[in-house]
Amino acid sequence: MNIVAIGGGELRLEQTLPIDRFIVDLTGKPQPNALFLPTASQDSAGYCETFRNVYGKTLGCQVEFLCLSQPRLTKEDIEQRIANADLVYVGGGNTRLMMQRWHETGVDHLLLEAGQRGCVLSGLSAGAICWFQAGLSDSDAFNDEADWSFASVAGLNLTPEIFCPHVDSEQRHQPFTELVRNTDAVGLGADDGAAVWIHDNRYLALSCLPNAAVGLYRSSKQGLDYQRYGDGQKLPLGESA
Numbered sequence: 608m609n610i611v612a613i614g615g616g617e618l619r620l621e622q623t624l625p626i627d628r629f630i631v632d633l634t635g636k637p638q639p640n641a642l643f644l645p646t647a648s649q650d651s652a653g654y655c656e657t658f659r660n661v662y663g664k665t666l667g668c669q670v671e672f673l674c675l676s677q678p679r680l681t682k683e684d685i686e687q688r689i690a691n692a693d694l695v696y697v698g699g700g701n702t703r704l705m706m707q708r709w710h711e712t713g714v715d716h717l718l719l720e721a722g723q724r725g726c727v728l729s730g731l732s733a734g735a736i737c738w739f740q741a742g743l744s745d746s747d748a749f750n751d752e753a754d755w756s757f758a759s760v761a762g763l764n765l766t767p768e769i770f771c772p773h774v775d776s777e778q779r780h781q782p783f784t785e786l787v788r789n790t791d792a793v794g795l796g797a798d799d800g801a802a803v804w805i806h807d808n809r810y811l812a813l814s815c816l817p818n819a820a821v822g823l824y825r826s827s828k829q830g831l832d833y834q835r836y837g838d839g840q841k842l843p844l845g846e847s848a
Contacts, residue, residue, distance in 0.1 A: 608722045608765055609633055610805040612735035614797025615699075615773040616816065619657045621665070623731065625815040626802050630694060631666045633727045639693035641668035646708050647700030647733040650674040654698050662696065675708055682713070689717045694727040697734030699772075702760045703746035705733055715763055722765060732772040735802075737762045740792065742770040743783045757782045759790070766805055768844075771796035774822060784831055787824040793844065794824030808845035814838035 611630050616622035631639060643658040645651055655672050663670040673688050674680070689695070695718065697705075709715040722728050728738055736742030744760040757779065759769070769790060771783040775798040787794040795803050800816025812821040820835040823842055836842055 608805065609725065609727045610722070610738050610766060611727065611729040611802055611813070612738055612770060612795075612797065612805070613729070613731040613772075613802040614735065614819075614821075615732055615776060615799035618661055618698075618731065621661060622800060623802075623815060624661070624665070626800075626813050627661060628666060629804075629813065630696070630727055630729045631662070631668060634693040636693055637667070639668050640671060640691050641666075642671050642673055642688055642692035642695050643698065644673050644695065644714075644730075644734070645698045645700075646673075646675055646714075647702060647705040648698050649700070649704070650676045651698075651700075658696065658698070668694075673714075675712055675714070685712060685714060686717060689714070689721050689726075692721060692726055694729060695721060697730030697737055699730075699732030699734055701746050701749045702733040702736050702742065702744040702762075704749070705737065706760065706762070709737075719763060719765065728765070735772050735797070736760065736770050738765045739770040739795075740764045740767050741790075742772070743779055743786055745777070757786075759786055768793045768795050770794070774798050775819070780822070784824060784833070788826055788831060791826050794822075795842075796822040796824060798822075803842070805845075810842035810844045812836035812838060812840045812842060 662668045774796040798819040800819035802813040804811045
């Protein structure tokens with residue numbers, strides 16, 4: 608698998624542009640087919656336009672969209688768009704809603720097959736959580752309830768860790784620490800402007816904003832081990848462990 612999970616940052620403002628360029632370069636193609644999945648934002652037209660501007664106009668990709676709310680979209684359409692993609696980018700939003708919709712339409716299995724054939728799998732926030740066993744999500748906030756709290760939402764389990772986006776900007780460090788302790792899983796948390804690249808069982812931190820880093824969370828006899836990794840640093844997981 609070739610996965611780039613971005614913690615956050617405004618795509619519209621090109622805050623993650625160095626990481627986005629890295630994602631495009633991973634395809635090894637001068638004009639790759641980039642497929643955007645805006646499921647978590649309920650297929651926001653504005654989000655699609657932003658993706659077209661950044662990945663199409665700025666980064667030179669052939670851009671396609673998979674909007675699952677389109678009434679005329681067929682199973683064959685879904686299969687063909689994912690099969691044609693050199694890279695898949697999943698947008699942010701409601702993680703739980705997105706995962707439910709993917710299960711209903713079979714997109715979950717098709718993305719697994721895409722990753723296995725070498726398609727680059729990427730995304731931001733909800734679009735980063737989805738590749739992991741699970742992640743710390745604010746999905747309950749979309750229900751307009753005043754007393755919502757962060758919750759664990761299951762992903763596609765393409766890699767066994769649990770993931771947390773927006774660690775710095777949304778003060779998620781403490782709730783994610785508690786989730787790691789309660790699940791006894793290895794946790795990866797990314798600040799806005801930071802990402803983790805997972806390839807061939809190797810883990811590398813990426814960063815494009817000042818002080819942005821990837822945090823590694825692991826339960827220990829002392830409670831929790833926590834280390835931060837900056838741009839280009841290898842994480843002691845997989846083959847590096």
